[in-house]
Amino acid sequence: MSYSWDSEEHINWVLQLATRLRVNGVDVVLDRWDTDLGSDLSLFMERAADTSYRIIAVATETYVKKADSAEGGVGYERKMVTPSLMADLRGNRVVPILRDNPAGRIPRFLGAARFVDFRDNPYVESAYFELLQDLHGVEPTPRPPLGRNPFLAIKHDDARQTVREDPARYVQPAFSERVVFNYDNNDGRYVIGAADRSFTISFHTAGYGAIHVTSDPSDIASIALAPHVSRPEEIGDAGSYDASSRVRTAHVGDAILLRNRNEHWAVVFVEEVYVRDTGPTGEPQVVFSYVIPAVRSSDFTDQ
Structure with a gap:
């Protein structure tokens, strides 16, 4: 040193x-x-x-x-x-x-x-x-495996549509980011993070200004609602929130707490929710930001 x-x-x-x-x-x-x-x-x-x-x-x-x-x-x-x-x-x-x-x-x-x-x-x-x-030589953001070349795997004429519908389009591997997502697409699923700090968020419509989030994806162990929370330090201990339900309904200004099967935690802040024809694009849309801590801890105090 x-x-x-x-x-x-x-x-x-x-x-x-x-x-x-x-x-x-x-x-x-x-x-x-x-x-x-x-x-x-x-x-x-x-x-x-x-x-x-x-x-x-x-x-x-x-x-x-x-x-x-x-x-x-x-x-x-x-x-x-x-x-x-x-x-x-x-x-x-x-x-x-x-x-x-x-x-x-x-x-x-x-x-x-x-x-x-x-x-x-x-x-x-x-x-x-x-x-x-x-x-220790550990990659902070693990490199994803190399996928198949769509132009070799299918007919060239079908490649454009296949790429457009590929679930990889709905992945953000960064550990903190802001996302705009049309939750009518990809069965309402959006993946945040990478490797053992990866979370599949399952969104479903709940009306203007609100969104349902479920624990259905196989990588999610539990979900909980933190009402009126907009910053990680306001959460405190994520494990103290009730995680007994499969579905949580978040309104704009609320946060969703996710725990994955690898015992990592993520917090998702719901910033905007639109149903069809009410938003700037005319599509159902959720705008959210998230933070995935590096350590396996439910304490968000220092995030």
């Missing part, structure tokens, strides 16, 4: 993060553990040049300033790591995480590298989970 000694509080924060990562199977190298009194600190920092290591760069304002101006230990580590980065411009060896950094800047030598945001205090669990996934 590469960091600047901003304060005793910050040094202890880094120690706490490194400890948690080790508990979760990441073999962290940290100066607090890997140097003793009298140790050659420059030799320790030169380990950053070893391409068998990945580097977590804790990018505080002080860290960024020192890296950009080549000051102190941070500047020395930058000197050590830059040649290997230049040799592998597509690599991901350095993982910047933001901390005490209101402007959200990362050192110039890292270019436009993707970072993880740890600026909240305490940091949100989804940020830690994202970092842990990356360090």
